[in-house]
Amino acid sequence: xxxxxxxxxxxxxxxxxxxxxxxxxxxxxxxxxxxxxxxxxxxxxxxxxxxxxxxxxxxxxxxxxxxxxxxxxxxxxxxxxxxxxxxxxxxxxxxxxxxxxxxxxxxxxxxxxxxxxxxxx
Ligand SMILES: [Zn+2]
Ligand SMILES: [Zn+2]
Numbered sequence: 001x002x003x004x005x006x007x008x009x010x011x012x013x014x015x016x017x018x019x020x021x022x023x024x025x026x027x028x029x030x031x032x033x034x035x036x037x038x039x040x041x042x043x044x045x046x047x048x049x050x051x052x053x054x055x056x057x058x059x060x061x062x063x064x065x066x067x068x069x070x071x072x073x074x075x076x077x078x079x080x081x082x083x084x085x086x087x088x089x090x091x092x093x094x095x096x097x098x099x100x101x102x103x104x105x106x107x108x109x110x111x112x113x114x115x116x117x118x119x120x121x
Pocket of ligand 1 (some may be wrong): 062
């Protein structure tokens with residue numbers, strides 16, 4: 001007996017510690033990676049948000065410039081309205097007309113509300 005009995009114990013302990021330390025390291029790394037992933041996702045969202053906010057031209061949903069709309073939101077841009085179609089539903093003849101856009105000015109779309117909430121995180 002004597003001191004020899006300690007050797008397997010010490011080996012077991014150091015091995016156990018190494019194993020535990022390894023587990024902790026892995027857990028920490030995983031958490032770190034998850035956090036980085038979250039930050040990256042958040043950054044992407046922010047970039048997308050910036051891009052959507054940085055629309056160079058104030059263009060209406062009807063593709064015409066907002067300046068073409070009057071105070072009531074009615075679009076005054078001249079458009080070509082198809083008046084005759086061939087059998088493939090392809091317009092054959094056009095008539096000059098006025099864009100019938102009413103420039104929707106109702107409640108904000110859901111995506112904008114979402115974006116506002118995200119920036120508070
Ligand atoms: Zn419009
Ligand atoms: Zn228009």
